[in-house]
Amino acid sequence: MDEPLHLQLPNLYVFQQVAKRGSFQAAADHLQLSRSAVSKKVAQLEGHLSQRLLQRSTRKLRLTEIGESLLKATATLEQLVFDTEQLRLDQQQQPSGSVKISSSTLITQRLLLPILPALKTEFPRITLDLNIDDQQVDLIETGVDIAVRIGHLPDSSLVARQIGVKTWGYFASPAYLRLHGEPVDPSQLRDHQCLVFRSQQLNANHWPFVDPEAPAGAIESLLIEPAVTSDNASALVEMATMGLGIIQVDPLIIERELTSGALVPVLRRWRHPESAPIHLVCLGRKARNRSVDAVWEFLGERLSLRAVDTGIDQS
Numbered sequence: 001m002d003e004p005l006h007l008q009l010p011n012l013y014v015f016q017q018v019a020k021r022g023s024f025q026a027a028a029d030h031l032q033l034s035r036s037a038v039s040k041k042v043a044q045l046e047g048h049l050s051q052r053l054l055q056r057s058t059r060k061l062r063l064t065e066i067g068e069s070l071l072k073a074t075a076t077l078e079q080l081v082f083d084t085e086q087l088r089l090d091q092q093q094q095p096s097g098s099v100k101i102s103s104s105t106l107i108t109q110r111l112l113l114p115i116l117p118a119l120k121t122e123f124p125r126i127t128l129d130l131n132i133d134d135q136q137v138d139l140i141e142t143g144v145d146i147a148v149r150i151g152h153l154p155d156s157s158l159v160a161r162q163i164g165v166k167t168w169g170y171f172a173s174p175a176y177l178r179l180h181g182e183p184v185d186p187s188q189l190r191d192h193q194c195l196v197f198r199s200q201q202l203n204a205n206h207w208p209f210v211d212p213e214a215p216a217g218a219i220e221s222l223l224i225e226p227a228v229t230s231d232n233a234s235a236l237v238e239m240a241t242m243g244l245g246i247i248q249v250d251p252l253i254i255e256r257e258l259t260s261g262a263l264v265p266v267l268r269r270w271r272h273p274e275s276a277p278i279h280l281v282c283l284g285r286k287a288r289n290r291s292v293d294a295v296w297e298f299l300g301e302r303l304s305l306r307a308v309d310t311g312i313d314q315s
Contacts, residue, residue, distance in 0.1 A: 008044070008048050011048075014042060015041075015054075015067075015071075016074065016078055018042060022060065023061060024039050042054065049070075053067035095125065095291040097127070097291040099129065100131060100146075101129070101148075101295070102146070103131075103148040104133070104148070104150075105133075106253045107148050107278075108132045112130075123298070126294065131144055134199055134233055136149065140283070145292045146282045146292065147281050148279070150279075153281065159285070160280070160281045161280045162279055163300065163303040165278065168274065170266050172245065172263065172264065173241055174264055176244070177264070177266070179243070180192060180193070183267060189207070193227035195227065195230075195236045195239055195245045196224055196226035196229045198230070200231075205225075206221050206224070207222050207272075210270065212270075228245065233249070236249070237249060237253070237254055
């Protein structure tokens, strides 16, 4: 059975160099091969084609008619080899290309955006494509390379790196509390305006509480009748700072509002009983290119440091 033609590409490239440089020795010097190796490769190509491509003499080489036709038909091969080698060298020097990152609105604003200038400084040739959405997306279907996800991950082909732990608390603006009073017991939330996150995947209208004075493990879950619902967590935080109601949210995410006093804790004696890991996830190494690897390592380091700096317990 004849050997497939594509397996002759190395021999075809050697033939081109011989034809271009006018001798086996010149081609051998350029390709850093022995003269005998060059001659053997050209002979293999001729054997595959069952055609003589070069007329050899002691002084010079001359292309046969089929040799001339083959040289013209494959004129772009040398440029293709050059471009491929240039691409390899470029990739060795600096990662380049597009990397798509998916994250929720608040994590993007509060954790990702502050480190993007440093990321772009370190990898200026990488184009970042941010998918900012409070819905969880499928990495493969949406073409996402890296995502930040909250909660325990199901078994899958994704690679995960824990970068922090999400907790929850209850907060309102001082203006709201001056107007409506401060609740001292979760049951009093029925008389307050509450801001609730609701999406196609989640309706966070059950707010759990643990009373430190109650028996260990006793949890009270309150069904909230919301004043406002939204599938945009950032908008809910903004509404809370405007005095529209009480919000259940991760204190890490509203660190800026807590520092400025725009939001303050309520129901301080009570705590939220749950926590959830925050993961950086991406496809397995075989499915990642060099640019995705570079951004993955950068975010894994910087987001973990950010989590530590803002007081997330990562034990």
